[in-house]
Amino acid sequence: MIIKTMHFGEVEIDEKSILYFDEGLPGFDNIKKYVILTGDEGMPFRWLQAVEESYPAFAIVSPFEINQNYEIDLDKATEEYLQIKEPSEVAVYSIVVIPEDITKMTANLKAPLIINTTNNKGKQMIMDNSPYQIKHYILDELIKAREAQEQGGK
């Protein structure tokens, strides 16, 4: 099906790739269907794009790429709600904010998006007690990750 996206105009998507956030996201309670769009090859960012409207679309990144030691414990409520049976079913993303001063871009490591790739259900899991920050500066880490990638390729 064709959807209108915030940044890429009209895009063809496979309905099977639609993700269902039945609770929506804090601030966007009514938007329940999203797809993940990939940008150029090698870009660390992807986009979580609303399906029924062009707004909102969120830049997202894998928190494990930002912080190799990133660990999360899925709370029981999230595990049951998303019907997660195996760790391999789980995809985790952090929402990125890129302000005017792009060196200050941040990722929300405290409230990652948890997706069950088997049934395409998703939710933003808020880890109240986590030491991770809602605004974690990521530019340096992304640059390091890119350099490591390029080194590895040589």
Add this chain to the structure above:
Amino acid sequence: MLVLTRKKGQSIVIGDDIEITIADVFGDQVRLGIKAPKDVPVHRKEVYLEIKEENKKAAGTNITSFEEAYKNIKK
């Protein structure tokens, strides 16, 4: 808003499945025990509001910033 007073050990029931108990009171702090179904999220308000604000900022990220950000990472 319903306003009422409870003593330590007393509870409030909301709907059929939510119960809030005053577990302890010390100084200006109150420890609450909350029983709610697994699909009802329960969060400290200020954390929830901050996440909501952050999501709203993220939704407003425009593509030029994004492309610039990417160039910075690429170099």
